Amino acid sequence: MVSNLTDKIPFVKMHGTGNSFVIIDSRSANNLDWNYRQIADQGSCDQVIIITMSNAANCFMHIYNADGSRAEMCGNAARCVGYLIMLEKGTEYITIELINNRILECFKVGDKSIKVNMGKPLLKWNEIPLSCECDPLYLPIELEMLKEPVAVNIGNPHIVFFVDNISEIPLQNLGPKLENHELFPQKTNVSIAQIEKSGEINLRVWERGTGITASCGSAACAAFVASILRKCLATKQTSVHLPGGHLLIEWSKNILMTGDIGFL
Numbered sequence: 001m002v003s004n005l006t007d008k009i010p011f012v013k014m015h016g017t018g019n020s021f022v023i024i025d026s027r028s029a030n031n032l033d034w035n036y037r038q039i040a041d042q043g044s045c046d047q048v049i050i051i052t053m054s055n056a057a058n059c060f061m062h063i064y065n066a067d068g069s070r071a072e073m074c075g076n077a078a079r080c081v082g083y084l085i086m087l088e089k090g091t092e093y094i095t096i097e098l099i100n101n102r103i104l105e106c107f108k109v110g111d112k113s114i115k116v117n118m119g120k121p122l123l124k125w126n127e128i129p130l131s132c133e134c135d136p137l138y139l140p141i142e143l144e145m146l147k148e149p150v151a152v153n154i155g156n157p158h159i160v161f162f163v164d165n166i167s168e169i170p171l172q173n174l175g176p177k178l179e180n181h182e183l184f185p186q187k188t189n190v191s192i193a194q195i196e197k198s199g200e201i202n203l204r205v206w207e208r209g210t211g212i213t214a215s216c217g218s219a220a221c222a223a224f225v226a227s228i229l230r231k232c233l234a235t236k237q238t239s240v241h242l243p244g245g246h247l248l249i250e251w252s253k254n255i256l257m258t259g260d261i262g263f264l
């Protein structure tokens with residue numbers, strides 16, 4: 001299902017557990033010269049995704065946030081693009097290349113359920129990256145009721161705060177201050193996590209370059225990794241519940257993320 005945004009741009013609108021995307025197939029034109037902020041405004045989506053050809057994978061996925069900034073990773077969009085390319089090829093496995101030479105593996109595990117191998121998290125201060133050396137497990141940040149987040153890179157930078165009740169956190173107000181904190185030379189995505197007695201995680205996310213979204217795949221991965229590193233959980237997998245739906249996150253050698261996709 002493809003429709004025209006302005007009768008010039010063939011595109012498809014999809015979501016990954018509520019994270020919305022305009023996806024443009026530019027494998028023939030190989031064109032990256034778009035007004036991403038305008039497309040995101042017109043398409044009212046969280047990210048704009050451009051697919052081009054790749055020499056190392058079934059396709060190359062370019063990610064642009066609603067403010068036009070480029071991102072290195074988008075787990076939920078990878079599940080949507082994975083679905084589209086598997087549909088086209090009639091397979092249940094494809095690979096996607098991202099910038100920084102990262103290759104994602106996508107697996108069809110249900111009618112509209114896609115699993116992505118998100119690779120390994122980066123945990124050193126200069127891999128997040130941070131602007132100075134400090135312990136990424138307990139960052140020296142305190143803002144109102146939030147303090148000492150965990151920093152982790154899932155291909156893109158994330159911080160995760162653990163709280164008792166995520167609904168009490170004014171994320172709309174605190175998100176932009178944290179995204180642009182001086183400790184993050186490339187800014188950061190911001191998550192608020194509440195660990196349930198069941199070991200499942202409730203999560204709300206302020207996305208770098210976009211704001212509050214219904215779901216963020218890489219944030220769900222970051223929250224699970226952070227909960228293991230902080231010894232809040234001792235399990236190989238858990239369900240992460242976001243306003244847009246839930247994601248199954250597994251972490252042994254690599255991080256695996258599974259969830260539903262749909263068309264908008």
Ligand SMILES: N[C@H](CCC[C@H](N)C(=O)O)C(=O)O
Nearest residue numbers: 071074075076156208217218
């Ligand atoms: N805002 C993110 C990119 C989109 C990530 C998110 N939508 C996902 O599913 O991982 C960043 O600037 O790093």
